Amino acid sequence: MNDYLEKQQENMLYLLEQLVNIDSGTSDKAGVDRIGALMATLYRALGLKVNVFPEADYGNHLVVRASQQHKPTILIITHMDTVFEKGTAKLRPFLVKDNRAYGPGVIDMKASLVAVYFAMKALKEIKSKAFYDVEILLTSDEEIGSVTSKSLIESHAKDKKFALVMEPARKNGAIVSARRGKAHYTLEVFGKAAHSGIEPEKGRSAIEELAHKIIQLHDITDEEKGIHVNVGIIEGGSSVNTISDHASAEIDVRFRKQEQADQIEQKIEDITSHADIEGTKVRLEGEINRPPMEKTAKTESLLRIIRKVGDELHIKITDTETGGGSDASFTAAIGIPTVDGLGPVGGNAHREDEYLEIDSFLPRTILLAEVIKQLHRKINQTKKPQS
Structure with a gap:
């Protein structure tokens, strides 16, 4: 042969x-x-x-x-x-x-x-x-x-x-x-637009809320256990002098063992179940797509x-x-x-x-x-x- x-x-x-x-x-x-x-x-x-x-x-x-x-x-x-x-x-x-x-x-x-x-x-x-x-x-x-x-x-x-x-x-x-297993999520944040110079107090920044969530999501990472969370794409805002009413992020998750999947999902759901900035709302979509x-x-x-x-x-x-x-x-x-x-x-x-x-x-x-x-x-x- x-x-x-x-x-x-x-x-x-x-x-x-x-x-x-x-x-x-x-x-x-x-x-x-x-x-x-x-x-x-x-x-x-x-x-x-x-x-x-x-x-x-x-x-x-x-x-x-x-x-x-x-x-x-x-x-x-x-x-x-x-x-x-x-x-x-x-x-x-x-x-x-x-x-x-x-x-x-x-x-x-x-x-x-x-x-x-x-x-x-x-x-x-x-x-x-x-x-x-x-x-x-x-x-x-x-x-x-x-x-x-x-x-x-x-x-x-x-x-x-x-x-x-x-x-x-x-x-x-x-x-x-x-x-490693893989999951993909999309996180959307909804705020309230306002002029950042004239009436900033009327706005609720979706970008600020997203920033809080990004830090919390990255804290899930545990390299020793083979768990890694990466917010790889972020979008938001319409102009530099406008408080953003919308922002979004694409999240990639990797993990070594199937038993880690439920724990990671729960942590992500806990983080995204509420807003840190009053007056904003958070919506999460996605799932584990490869064990x-x-x-x-x-x-x-x-x-x-x-x-x-x-x-x-x-x-x-x-x-x-x-x-x-x-x-x-x-x-x-x-x-x-x-x-x-x-x-x-x-x-x-x-x-x-x-x-x-x-x-x-x-x-x-x-x-x-x-x-x-x-x-x-x-x-x-x-x-x-x-x-």
Whole structure:
């Protein structure tokens, strides 16, 4: 299998170039669907069945598997959308320079789309039964919190033994064994406008009230426990000499353990349940939109298999926790052994200088294919004989 994939390196880069040069920002439904149509054609050519789950506002989701007759036990999760605006691919097309590939979405996660496809292609080439034990999700809205794909992910994960999530490996090559949970809130404050020079006593400043709330919200942060609250965007006021009658804030919350979620929610609700400035009113909207991906004994068992495969391929596998969110949180939360960051190595995702380390492209594809084989073998070894 390794020899086969080594001969596919040029084809891998060619497919990656095609994908990167298609705009597929989450809001660009047509672009995301172009990615989906291309990948669907490739998978169908391998003899796999592609089910399309249509969406009205975002790209369609794809579920790829051998056939309805097979019941795959390994779930692989990828996403087709990026954070970049339409037209970015034309401004910054795919580029290879100094053993790095650049372009919008090159590492998050178009290189992973290529890696998964060629891993499956290799498994079929060697006639591995593991080829039939895989189900692949290609979703269209991961970058905005998987608003339409969450239920699809959960429904397809519930009968699986393992979930492999193809976000990129960290810059140092580490894979991801834990992610913090995430919540997003919008806080609005309503006051009373007045001229700040002529009749300030008649006004009630929404901005002043918001300032009190920001300090209190930031005080929830506890770095030692992995809790972080950040007011990242604030708006308010109409002119410098007008006491503001409206102000708002966007709040990002991260936390390490699910048990912390209720405590954090209660603290935020307590803070926003009343106004500190008389005559102002406060309104809070939002919720926790990603549970944490906690490192469990099941995770460690899966990591041992991946490390063993890595050792055999002379790839040192380390793991880490990250504060960023991904679809791995959904599969981990329902108890499926999950590992993330199994994509190629790269960095600077969501930035103009986003890159793929080309030297990692083939080894990480081989790693994925071998991990699939080993998981398939383990599943079949632990199946109880039927009486």
